[in-house]
Amino acid sequence: xxxxxxxxxxxxxxxxxxxxxxxxxxxxxxxxxxxxxxxxxxxxxxxxxxxxxxxxxxxxxxxxxxxxxxxxxxxxxxxxxxxxxxxxxxxxxxxxxxxxxxxxxxxxxxxxxxxxxxxxxxxxxxxxxxxxxxxxx
Amino acid sequence: xxxxxxxxxxxxxxxxxxxxxxxxxxxxxxxxxxxxxxxxxxxxxxxxxxxxxxxxxxxxxxxxxxxxxxxxxxxxxxxxxxxxxxxxxxxxxxxxxxxxxxxxxxxxxxxxxxxxxxxxxxxxxxxxxxxxxxxxxxxxxxxxxxxxxxxxxxxxxxxxxxxxxxxxxxxxxxxxxxxxxxxxxxxxxxxxxxxxxxxxxxxxxxxxxxxxxxxxxxxxxxxxxxxxxxxxxxxxxxxxxxxxxxxxxxxxxxxxxxxxxxxxxxxxxxxxxxxxxxxxxxxxxxxxxxxxxxxxxxxxxxxxxxxxxxxxxxxxxxxxxxxxxxxxxxxxxxxxxxxxxxxxxxxxxxxxxxxxxxxxxxxxxxxxxxxxxxxxxxxxxxxxxxxxxxxxxxxxxxxxxxxxxxxxxxxxxxxxxxxx
Ligand code: B12
Numbered sequence: 001x002x003x004x005x006x007x008x009x010x011x012x013x014x015x016x017x018x019x020x021x022x023x024x025x026x027x028x029x030x031x032x033x034x035x036x037x038x039x040x041x042x043x044x045x046x047x048x049x050x051x052x053x054x055x056x057x058x059x060x061x062x063x064x065x066x067x068x069x070x071x072x073x074x075x076x077x078x079x080x081x082x083x084x085x086x087x088x089x090x091x092x093x094x095x096x097x098x099x100x101x102x103x104x105x106x107x108x109x110x111x112x113x114x115x116x117x118x119x120x121x122x123x124x125x126x127x128x129x130x131x132x133x134x135x136x137x
Numbered sequence: 138x139x140x141x142x143x144x145x146x147x148x149x150x151x152x153x154x155x156x157x158x159x160x161x162x163x164x165x166x167x168x169x170x171x172x173x174x175x176x177x178x179x180x181x182x183x184x185x186x187x188x189x190x191x192x193x194x195x196x197x198x199x200x201x202x203x204x205x206x207x208x209x210x211x212x213x214x215x216x217x218x219x220x221x222x223x224x225x226x227x228x229x230x231x232x233x234x235x236x237x238x239x240x241x242x243x244x245x246x247x248x249x250x251x252x253x254x255x256x257x258x259x260x261x262x263x264x265x266x267x268x269x270x271x272x273x274x275x276x277x278x279x280x281x282x283x284x285x286x287x288x289x290x291x292x293x294x295x296x297x298x299x300x301x302x303x304x305x306x307x308x309x310x311x312x313x314x315x316x317x318x319x320x321x322x323x324x325x326x327x328x329x330x331x332x333x334x335x336x337x338x339x340x341x342x343x344x345x346x347x348x349x350x351x352x353x354x355x356x357x358x359x360x361x362x363x364x365x366x367x368x369x370x371x372x373x374x375x376x377x378x379x380x381x382x383x384x385x386x387x388x389x390x391x392x393x394x395x396x397x398x399x400x401x402x403x404x405x406x407x408x409x410x411x412x413x414x415x416x417x418x419x420x421x422x423x424x425x426x427x428x429x430x431x432x433x434x435x436x437x438x439x440x441x442x443x444x445x446x447x448x449x450x451x452x453x454x455x456x457x458x459x460x461x462x463x464x465x466x467x468x469x470x471x472x473x474x475x476x477x478x479x480x481x482x483x484x485x486x487x488x489x490x491x492x493x494x495x496x497x498x499x500x501x502x503x504x505x506x507x508x509x510x511x512x513x514x515x516x517x518x519x520x521x522x523x524x525x526x527x528x529x530x531x532x533x534x535x536x537x538x539x540x541x542x543x544x545x546x547x548x549x550x551x552x553x554x555x556x557x
Contacts, residue, residue, distance in 0.1 A: 012195035012204065014247065014277045016316065016499050017388075017548060024541035037499040039199055039279050063195050064216035064426060068208065096214045098425030 002031035002133065003055035008045055009038035010061040010069035018060045018092055018120075025122065026058070029129060042076040049083040056132065059090040062120075066094030067104045071111055078112040087132065091117030091125060143377070145304040146241040146265035147343030149188065150379050150413050158186040159407055159443040160414040163432040164245065166192025168208065168215030170223055174231050176429045181240045183433045185440025188414075189235070189242035191228075191263075192217045197254065198247045198277065216426055220244065221253060225260035232262060241265060243309070249273050249280035255292045259299040266296065267309035267347075269332035271484055271493075275500040276316050282488055282502040286481035290339050297340030305343040308336050309381060313347035313364070315495055318387025319509050319547060321517045322351060322360035323465025323527070324495070330367050330470050335480040337376050344376060345414065349383040350403050352550055353515040356462065358449070361410035363463035371470060379413035382406065384439075388548045389422035395555035396420040397438060404439040408446035415439055423552070464528050469493065472526040491524030508539075511550050 005026050009019055016038050023035045034052055036044065049057060057077075059070060070090045078084050090113055095101055105116045115128050142148065153160045163180055167173045177189045194217035196205035205219035220228060236242045243265040244258045251268060258266055274285035293308065300306045312328030329346040336344050348364050350357055364380055372378055384403035390396045400417055407415040417435040421427035427435075472492050476483040487493040491504040498505065506523030519527070520537075537543070 012199050012201060014195070014198070016276070017318075017497075017544075019499065020497060021541055021544060021548075024539060024544060028541060035499065037279065037501075039277075064214065065195050068204070068213055093425075096216050096426045098421075 002026070002029060002129075004034065004052060005031045006034050006036065006048055006052055006054040006057045008036040008040045008048070008057065008059055010059055010063075010066060010073060011039065011041050012065045012069055013061045013063040014038045015062045018062050022058060022060050022091075026129075029126075031056075042073050045073060046076060046080055046083060049077065049086055050080075054086060057086055057088040059088065060092045061090065062093040064093065064096035066090065066092055067101070067108065070094065070108055070113070074108065074112045087114045089113060089115040089117065089125075089128065092120050094118050142303055143305040143343065144238045145300065145343065146188065146243060146307040147305055147345070147377055147379065149238070149241050150345070151377065153186045154379065154413045159404070159412070159440070160186050160188055161404075161436045161439045161443070162188045162243070162414060162416045163190050163436055164192055164416060164418070165190050165427075165429070165432050166194065166217030166245070168194060168217070168219060170227060170231050172429070173218050174235065176432065177232070177235045177240075177242065179429050179433050180436065181235060183436045183440070185436055185443075187240070187436055187440075189240055190416075191220070191242060191244045193244065193246040193248075193254065194219050195247075197221055200248070200250055200253070202253075220246075220257050220261070225257050228257075228261035228263075236262070243267065243307075247273055247277045247311075249278035249285040250288045251292045252288060252295065255295050259296065264296070264300055264304050265307040265309075267311055267345075269310045269312050269328075270335060270481060271328055271488075272311035272315060272332060275488075275495060275498050275503055276314075279500070282500075283485045286485055289335070290481055293336055293339035293341055297342075305377070306341065307343045307345070308341050309345040310336070310347055314349040314383055314386050316497060317349065318351075318551075319511075319517065320496060321465075321509050321519055322348070322356060322363075322462045324469060324493070324525075325349065325351075326360055326364045326367060326462060326466035327469035327473075328493070329364060330371055330466065331473055331480065331484060333368065333372060333378065334474075335484065337373055338480050342376055344372075344378050345381045346378060347381045347383060348412075349386040350406060351385075351517050352511050353517070354402065354406055356516045357406055358410050359462045361406075361412055363466050365411065366463060367466055367470060380411075381414040381416060382410075382412040383416045384418040385551055386418075388552050389418060390552050390555040391423040392556050393420040395552070395557075396422060399551065399555045400435055400439055401442045404442035405446040408443050409449045411448050415443070468526055468528045492526055494523045494525060496521075511547055515550070515554075 270289035310332035
């Protein structure tokens, strides 16, 4: 089966329907999900990674600040000696202009995200999960 | 003795209403001051009776002023106006020559700790804002409800003491929206009235109560009728109030045509049900932050539609007292008021005991034992009432397990109806 996934909103984002949806989506694929809810400060995210030791962290943001908040969150995680190796992905509506932004996506990947689903592409996410699962097996 | 004239937000809406005009308002906010200024000017020039809006960005909402300043400094895009990063003085200059008696401006924020925002907007010369101890806590923050109540009590008092000789400070409850979708109307109406009462306990004399359009026009008519009736019964007689309808706050139609149809139905609902003000949504809603031009187009479409609609005759065959919605809302309001004379204490206790419980809300202070569904007539109903003290609810079959597909089907109900 899938393992443990930590689902979390980003620090400035109050939206939760996205979190509930992604939570159910993962549960239906056999994962055990811990949902941190919205407006999660980076230190709570790091602490939860430390305590839960999840197999995957999924950040979701739709308020338009996802690029900025995601960048800060991933840098913080990758700086921690003990949790820096956890796989982390981000998705949703990451910018304010509704456009796919290859430059921003590349910066997020370079900063340490394992995958970025800029326009919330669930098909691509599913493929990622399958690959991730095979790799872990 | 006649009350002194109110040249502020509440007075403006009351005057428009007495002339038979629906006031229309955008949800507009930009990171740049220059763009914000033009947005307000265009709102003022739009065809229709408009008021202005400054919607704040998410960093300012959660109190991360450093991130807001960094975004302004680094020119990164913001999803609203960073009031504290720009500061009161610059905001006052931005408003100079735009905000006046014929064009009051409201700051919209979404903060569970709004003291700094309130102090800044008052210093910038604005006297109208919105939110509430519940509606800006549970859907917008991780702040414990009891703390939010304390922050909001202080903030209300700050605002209440801020008016001038002829400007009465105005506060709108966001209680009629909550998570934007899938909250049955009885609870929305109750929360709006309860937050309005909270505002009056903390000194405000000019308030508005909100209701967000849901899945059924007929049910929405009942809900607005219930809101009007309950507000008249519960609010102190010296408080001036009006009702504000929000065009649909859930997952919006993705086509321009669908978005415009939904906005038109909101505008005629507002007029038919006797709401005084309407906050619009644009054709960009499902996709991104709207431009100034898209906001103006939405305002003008709403005003034009409203001008062609007529209020329903009182005593029309429909149950104009609000029927089931009224009975539900009244039961909730009374159950909460009985808990404690101080509304803030009563609200916190009510959530702790599950007498108020928002479906699908993840906040730790919400019990999460209620659930809702859209029935075959398109009305929002309870599928689990948890501990809500509702009149005559028969024990219900346990709600079906929620699936991602089932959730999306409910969330897209309105979107699908208007896009098709
Ligand atoms: C409901 C809603 C609200 C409710 C939220 C209630 C709640 N607790 O969730 C309320 C009214 C409170 C609200 C508030 C705000 N909102 Co809002 N909101 C919406 C709305 C109308 C629907 C969102 C929704 O419920 N979607 C349902 C879920 C299931 O869909 P979804 O979020 O799109 O997620 C899907 C995909 O993106 C994907 N996905 C999501 N996350 C992830 C992650 C991964 C890894 C993957 C693979 C996929 C994925 O899966 C989902 C299913 O397909 C949208 C506009 C719209 N879409 O119609 C605006 C919208 C998201 N909001 C917006 C904004 C800006 C705000 C505010 C900042 C106010 C403002 N300035 O306008 C505040 C938020 C304050 C804050 N601190 O963040 C903007 C964002 C702009 C942007 N990104 O360009 C939108 C697009 C509206 C707009 N056009 O301006 N909002």
